[in-house]
Amino acid sequence: MSQAARQRSGNLPDINQRNADWYIDKLVQYLVFLSGISAIVLIVGIFVFVTIEGLGFLFEDFSFREFFLSPWWEPTDEDEPTYGILALMAGTASVTGLAMLVAIPFSLGSAIYVAEFASGKKREFLKVLIELLAAIPSVVWGFIGLSIMNPLIIDLFDVPVGLNILNAGIILGLMAAPIMTSISEDALKAVPDRYREAAEALGGTRWQVIYKTVLPAAKNGLLGGVLLGVGRGFGETMAVLMATGHAINIPGSVFDSVRALTATIAAELGETAVGSPHYQALFTIGIFLFSITFVINLSADLIVRGIRKS
Amino acid sequence: MSDTELIANPFLETDLNVSAKRTEKLFKILFMLMAGLLILPVLIILTTLVVKGGGMLSFDFLFTNPTNGMTEGGIFPALLGTVWLVGVALIISVPVGVAAAIYLSEYAADNWFTRSINLAIINLAGVPSIVHALFGVGAFVIFFGFGTSILAASMTLAVMTLPVVIVATRESLQAVPPAFREACWNMGATRWQTIRRVILPNSVSGILTGVILEVSRTTGETAPIMFTGAAFFIPVLPQSVFDQTMAMSLHLFVVSTQVPHVPEGLPYGVALVLIAMVLLMNSASIALRMYLRGKKKW
Amino acid sequence: MVSAAEAMTMASDNPDSKVKLQVRDVGIRYGSTTAISDINLEVMENEIFGIIGPANAGKTSFLKTINRMNDFDTSMSIDGEILFDGINIREVRNVYALRNRIGVVFPLPVGLPLTIYENVAFVPRLRGIRDRAELDVIVERCLTRAALWDEVKDRLDSLGSLLSGGQQQRLTIARALSQDPELLMLDEFSIAVDPVTTMRIEDVLKELKQEMTIILVTNLVQQARRLADRTAFFLDGQCVEIGATEDLFTGQVQDSRTTDYIEGRFG
Numbered sequence: 001m002s003q004a005a006r007q008r009s010g011n012l013p014d015i016n017q018r019n020a021d022w023y024i025d026k027l028v029q030y031l032v033f034l035s036g037i038s039a040i041v042l043i044v045g046i047f048v049f050v051t052i053e054g055l056g057f058l059f060e061d062f063s064f065r066e067f068f069l070s071p072w073w074e075p076t077d078e079d080e081p082t083y084g085i086l087a088l089m090a091g092t093a094s095v096t097g098l099a100m101l102v103a104i105p106f107s108l109g110s111a112i113y114v115a116e117f118a119s120g121k122k123r124e125f126l127k128v129l130i131e132l133l134a135a136i137p138s139v140v141w142g143f144i145g146l147s148i149m150n151p152l153i154i155d156l157f158d159v160p161v162g163l164n165i166l167n168a169g170i171i172l173g174l175m176a177a178p179i180m181t182s183i184s185e186d187a188l189k190a191v192p193d194r195y196r197e198a199a200e201a202l203g204g205t206r207w208q209v210i211y212k213t214v215l216p217a218a219k220n221g222l223l224g225g226v227l228l229g230v231g232r233g234f235g236e237t238m239a240v241l242m243a244t245g246h247a248i249n250i251p252g253s254v255f256d257s258v259r260a261l262t263a264t265i266a267a268e269l270g271e272t273a274v275g276s277p278h279y280q281a282l283f284t285i286g287i288f289l290f291s292i293t294f295v296i297n298l299s300a301d302l303i304v305r306g307i308r309k310s
Numbered sequence: 311m312s313d314t315e316l317i318a319n320p321f322l323e324t325d326l327n328v329s330a331k332r333t334e335k336l337f338k339i340l341f342m343l344m345a346g347l348l349i350l351p352v353l354i355i356l357t358t359l360v361v362k363g364g365g366m367l368s369f370d371f372l373f374t375n376p377t378n379g380m381t382e383g384g385i386f387p388a389l390l391g392t393v394w395l396v397g398v399a400l401i402i403s404v405p406v407g408v409a410a411a412i413y414l415s416e417y418a419a420d421n422w423f424t425r426s427i428n429l430a431i432i433n434l435a436g437v438p439s440i441v442h443a444l445f446g447v448g449a450f451v452i453f454f455g456f457g458t459s460i461l462a463a464s465m466t467l468a469v470m471t472l473p474v475v476i477v478a479t480r481e482s483l484q485a486v487p488p489a490f491r492e493a494c495w496n497m498g499a500t501r502w503q504t505i506r507r508v509i510l511p512n513s514v515s516g517i518l519t520g521v522i523l524e525v526s527r528t529t530g531e532t533a534p535i536m537f538t539g540a541a542f543f544i545p546v547l548p549q550s551v552f553d554q555t556m557a558m559s560l561h562l563f564v565v566s567t568q569v570p571h572v573p574e575g576l577p578y579g580v581a582l583v584l585i586a587m588v589l590l591m592n593s594a595s596i597a598l599r600m601y602l603r604g605k606k607k608w
Numbered sequence: 609m610v611s612a613a614e615a616m617t618m619a620s621d622n623p624d625s626k627v628k629l630q631v632r633d634v635g636i637r638y639g640s641t642t643a644i645s646d647i648n649l650e651v652m653e654n655e656i657f658g659i660i661g662p663a664n665a666g667k668t669s670f671l672k673t674i675n676r677m678n679d680f681d682t683s684m685s686i687d688g689e690i691l692f693d694g695i696n697i698r699e700v701r702n703v704y705a706l707r708n709r710i711g712v713v714f715p716l717p718v719g720l721p722l723t724i725y726e727n728v729a730f731v732p733r734l735r736g737i738r739d740r741a742e743l744d745v746i747v748e749r750c751l752t753r754a755a756l757w758d759e760v761k762d763r764l765d766s767l768g769s770l771l772s773g774g775q776q777q778r779l780t781i782a783r784a785l786s787q788d789p790e791l792l793m794l795d796e797f798s799i800a801v802d803p804v805t806t807m808r809i810e811d812v813l814k815e816l817k818q819e820m821t822i823i824l825v826t827n828l829v830q831q832a833r834r835l836a837d838r839t840a841f842f843l844d845g846q847c848v849e850i851g852a853t854e855d856l857f858t859g860q861v862q863d864s865r866t867t868d869y870i871e872g873r874f875g
Contacts, residue, residue, distance in 0.1 A: 011736050012788075013705035015695065021734070022702050025500035029417065035406045036413030039430035039476070042469055046437060049448035109344030117338050118345075128596055129349045135592040136355070136585060137530020138439070139559045143566050143581050144355055174351055181348070207334040228436070235438025237533040242567060262440045262533075269443075269537050274452070286444040290437060297436035301429060419682070486721075490769075493718040493780070496677060497731050497787060498708025507730070512721050607721050608769035 050290060054283030057083075061277045062284065073248050073264065075278040083281045085288070090250045091258030095240060096233035098169025098254060099176055103229055107177045108222065111184035116210055127182075134178035138238040145171045145243025159255045163245035166254040171243050172236055176229040183228060183304070187221020188214060224304035231296040235289065237262040261285055359582045366579025380543060380569050385580055387547055391460075391555030392587075394548055395535060396528045398464035399471065404521060406468075407475025414476070415483035416491075416505055435473035439533040442470045446538040461551040463539025470534055471524045478520020482513035487608065512607060519599045526591035530584065532559040542568065558584045625652040628791060628821040629674065633688035636669050636678075643669045644845040647688070651791075656813065656822045658836025658853060660829050662875035665842035667825045668714070671793050674823075675710040676703050692791070708734075711784030711820075715796040717776035719768035720783075724751075724760050727768040727779055731787045746786060753816075754782035755808040773800040781809065785816075792816065795825045810835055829870050833857050841866045 013019045061083065070084025114126055145167050153162035191214050199209040215222075245257025246267065265282045272279040374384035418424040446466030456462040486509050494504035540557040542564050548555040562584055566577040629651040636643040644666030651657045659667050669684075676697055678684045690697050692706065700706050708731070720727050728747045729737075737743055747764070751757040756778040760771075768779050777800045784792060794813075798806040813822060813835060826832050832839050833853055840850040841863075849856070849866045861867050869875050 013702055013708060013735075015692075015700045015702055015705040015709065017705070018702050019705070021500055021503065022704060025502045025704075028502040028505075032409045032413035032417060035409035036418065036427060038406055038410055039427055039434050039472070042472070043430045043433050043437075045449060046434075046441065046445040046469075049453065050441060050444045053444065053448040053452075106344050106348050109341045110348050113338070113341035113345045117341060124600075126345055126349070129352060131596060132589060132592060133348065133352050135526055135530075135588055136352070137532070137559060137588055139530065139532040139562050140355075140581050140585050140588075143562055143577060146566055147577065148355070148358055174348070177348055205330045205334040207337045208330065231436050235436070235441070237438065237440040238563065242563070262438055265440045265444065266533055266536060269447070283444055283448070286441050290441050293436050293438055293441075294433055297433050298429070301432050489716065489718045490720055492677070492680075493720060493783075494730075495680065496675065496707060496712045496714075497734075497783065498704045498706070498710075499730075499734060500704050503734060507733075508720055508722065606770070607767060608719075 047287075047290060050283055050286045054280050054287055056275065057277055057280030057284050061281070067284070071248075071250055073259075075268070075272075075281055081277065083277075083284075085261065085264075085285060087248045087250050088259055088261045088264055088285075091244065091248075092234060092240075092260040092262070094165050094251050094254075094258055095168045095172055095244060095260060096230060098165055099172035099233045100226070100230060102170055102173025103177045103180055104226060106173070107180035107225070107229070108184055110177070110181045111188060112210060114181070115185045115188035116206065116214070130178045130181055133174070134182075136175075138175070138236060139242075141171050141175055141239040142242030145239060149243065153255075157255065161245055161255075161257055163243055164255050164257045165244070165251055167245075168240050168243040168258075168260075169254070171239050172233045175236065175239060176232045179232060180225045180229040183225030184218075184222050187218040187225065187304075190221060191217045220303050224300045227296055227300035227303065231293050231300065234296065235262060235293050237266050241266050261289055356585070359578060359585060362575060363578030363580075363582035366575045367582070371579060372583070375545065376543070379571075380565055381572050381576070385558070385561060385583065387544060388556040388558045388561035388580075389583070390547055391540065392529055392558040394460050394551075394555055395464050395467060395539070395557055396525055398460055398551055399467040399528050400521070400525065402465060403468035403472050403475055403524065407472050408479050408517060410472075411476045411479035411483060412505060415480045416501065416509070431473045431476055434469070435477075437470075439470065439531060442466055442534045443537055445469070446534060451538055457552070458537070458541075458554055459539050459552045460548055460555050461539070463535040463555075464551070466534045466538045467528050467531055470531065471528050474524045474527060475520055478523065479513070479517045482516025482520070483509060485516065486512050490608075515598065515602050519595050519602070522591055522595040522598065526588050526595065529591065530559055530588050532557075532563055536560060558587070625654070627651070627691075628653040628693065629823075630691040630694075631688070632690070634670070634673065634690060635687040636666065636673060637685050637687075638683050642845060644842070644847075647847045649840055649847060649850055651821060651823060652837075653821050654817055654819075655837040656817055656824055656835050658832035658839035659823065659825045659842055660827070660832050660839060660869070661842035661848075662869070663827070664844075666845040667842050668795055670842075671712065671795055671823070671825060674791075674793065675707045675712060677707075677712075679703065708787060709790045711787045711789030711792040713777075713780050713784050713792075713794045713797045715799045717773055717780050717800055719771050719776035719779045721767060721769040723765045724768045724771070724779065725764040728782050728786050730783065750782040750785040751779075753785055753812045754778040755805050755812070756782055774802060774805065777801050778805070778809070789820055791821045791823065793823045793825070796827055798826075798828065798831065806831075829857075829872075841869060843869070 013021070066082060066084055069086055070082055071087040072082040072084045073088060074082045110126070110130065114123055118126060145163070149167045149171065150162035153159065153164070153167055195213050195217055196209050199213040204212065240260040241263035244260060244263065246259050246263060247257035248259050249256055251258050265285055268278070269282050272282065371384045372389060373386050375386055377383035414424065414427065418427070443466065446462055450456050450462035450465045451458055490508055491504055494508055499507070535557055539554055540560045541554045542560070544554055544556055558580065562577060562580045565572050565580055627650050631647055631649045634647040635645040647670065661667060672678050673686050674690060674697070678686060697706060720730065722730070725747055728750050729743045732743055732746050748757060751760065756775060759775065768776065771779060777797065781797060797809070801809070810831070813824070816822065824832065824835055836853045838850065839853040839856055841848045841856070843865060849861060849863050851861070855861070856866055857870060859867055
């Protein structure tokens with residue numbers, strides 16, 4: 001039977017003719033590629049734009065010694081402004097450090113419970129609650145620090161001010177815990193069941209199996225989770241701004257008020273003139289924050305991916 | 311207990327076994343307590359907000375302007391402003407994010423280039439929100455000349471939440487088995503026809519889950535909008551994307567730290583409305599996800 | 609002088625018939641592993657061309673090169689050339705149109721996660737048919753030919769991907785038929801289908817021969833005997849022998865391995 005006699009319906013495309021469908025497909029391919037590289041463009045863009053705005057300061061008033069080693073952040077001093085972020089770094093570090101002390105045991109404990117002990121409905125329920133914990137906005141946490149934690153700390157410890165490292169550290173710990181819990185849980189889940197079965201066959205109890213077999217096998221993933229938590233704490237802004245007391249201070253105890261790098265930008269950017277040294281110095285802090293979190297996220301990713309490979 | 315006894319009945323419990331079991335139980339309870347202590351604050355916070363802020367809620371509170379230096383009146387401009395900011399951010403980030411996810415799931419080869427895109431996504435999600443704010447100021451407010459406006463603020467929010475959309479969409483695209491793609495290609499469908507007619511229709515609800523999650527995240531963000539488009543107090547409602555606006559998240563910051571003589575209940579009321587918006591959206595996303603998990607399509 | 613291999617590839621009984629598909633020196637490699645090598649054969653228009661051989665003989669890989677599905681598999685590299693209606697398939701400007709003209713049924717059935725109706729209307733819709741009545745006719749015709757219509761006619765709007773394995777296989781056949789293909793390639797189509805239905809589909813294939821060219825890869829040698837005009841025997845990535853099916857089954861072979869396989873001594 002010949003070609004012509006064959007009954008065909010619709011437009012049968014010619015194999016040597018590119019039709020509209022062919023060109024649409026090509027076009028879509030280019031469009032999605034452009035969107036696909038948007039993440040790279042944006043991450044480079046963030047670095048470039050923040051650097052451009054901070055450039056004037058870097059070239060003129062910036063002194064490496066003063067910036068990193070001076071505890072005096074006095075950009076508005078009329079005679080001699082100083083731009084030292086040592087106290088701010090101390091503030092960020094102390095709050096993040098305390099937050100990790102709070103978050104690591106709790107998130108690890110919760111992850112072990114969710115991954116190894118809880119089952120069925122109980123696990124689902126816990127996971128949903130932890131997810132909701134992660135959803136509470138930073139500014140609400142800040143408000144909680146201000147209105148609930150502050151009087152509580154004053155009462156409990158008999159201190160004059162409740163906006164301090166302790167307050168912000170606990171809040172930040174609670175904020176970082178959900179992500180750390182879920183990454184740790186993934187890491188524990190990634191340990192193959194045959195490890196557990198082998199250890200159980202040798203007569204270990206559940207806890208012995210977890211302690212001696214599962215935890216060591218999952219340690220990279222757990223470390224990655226901790227690093228991401230550190231990154232979160234480091235970059236957190238509103239909660240830290242509202243709960244630390246926002247006082248420039250190299251702290252001596254957890255009851256001291258401090259000020260964080262992020263909070264400084266948030267509090268001062270609105271009051272500076274665009275292009276002034278103070279404005280540019282705030283962008284320089286931004287470059288510093290960006291670089292540190294970039295390194296933290298990168299290493300967390302490398303560590304977490306390391307376990308997937310092995 | 312002698313060895314022979316043990317051999318005769320291996321299921322007999324030795325002292326060692328008993329103490330090990332006790333340790334296990336102890337640890338199980340310890341971990342459960344830890345999980346509980348992590349959850350407890352959510353419950354305390356929610357209860358406190360409801361108890362102290364619940365009295366504020368009324369039709370007037372939601373739908374009138376703040377008055378008397380923001381110490382009285384409602385929150386309507388902030389509520390509406392948040393809707394504007396989130397809406398415009400979604401219009402920007404959803405198409406870009408979904409397209410990016412389509413590229414990563416359907417086109418990208420497994421090579422260094424794709425890996426660097428993935429790395430960029432992870433890093434984009436990890437950049438501190440205040441650095442996003444600085445980027446928004448440098449890029450959208452100043453360089454592109456949008457000024458402090460809804461547009462600049464929403465673009466900053468869009469950049470910030472783009473990873474959420476990309477990751478959620480990519481996951482739901484990859485949940486569609488490869489065999490379906492091959493079946494379509496075999497019939498002469500182009501890649502795009504395959505995506506549009508088979509892959510997207512079967513992952514759209516998963517994408518929706520991600521988008522709702524993004525809405526919830528965007529609603530609560532404060533730092534990125536502080537200097538790019540949200541203002542402490544504006545008596546008029548925004549008319550276009552080039553206007554500034556109030557926002558719920560910033561309003562909570564303002565009434566709880568910047569305004570003197572605010573009655574105690576007011577910030578609680580604002581916080582309650584904000585957290586209700588966020589948690590409702592989040593719960594919707596979770597519920598949708600669970601509903602989908604129970605639904606078998608292949 | 610005509611070499612033995614070339615002589616074998618020629619269809620001698622009908623001088624008028626046109627060559628539909630010409631395969632010259634085709635080899636397929638996955639990295640450094642060779643899947644098939646030096647395949648030379650011709651498939652005539654309106655014949656059923658059988659390919660038999662044990663597992664791992666490279667039959668499925670071979671089919672994938674014909675509709676250029678290998679494009680999606682970067683680990684696969686192809687030598688030689690394949691001419692479809694005299695056109696080198698590697699040089700066609702619209703590969704989707706090429707695939708559109710070739711219907712394929714692979715052994716693992718894939719019902720798309722669309723309704724049964726939309727599964728079959730998929731290609732017609734791609735070709736721009738919007739008229740519901742016209743689509744209805746196509747859907748009914750294709751499902752009937754694939755021996756599935758009676759079972760699903762009352763639930764055309766349920767999901768194709770939730771049908772049983774055997775039903776999905778017939779749905780896949782119906783979809784291939786909806787392409788009105790010039791060339792239909794079936795790869796062990798009866799694996800998930802019961803014997804009675806297989807027979808019904810075989811009868812349909814004999815009819816379809818009037819309209820299209822069919823390549824039938826099968827692990828059931830008797831199926832090849834029932835259907836194929838000519839048959840090729842693949843073994844370990846080589847094409848051992850091509851001949852009129854009846855000749856192969858009556859012992860008129862060039863290579864004794866063919867008879868050994870047909871008679872079930874290995875494979």
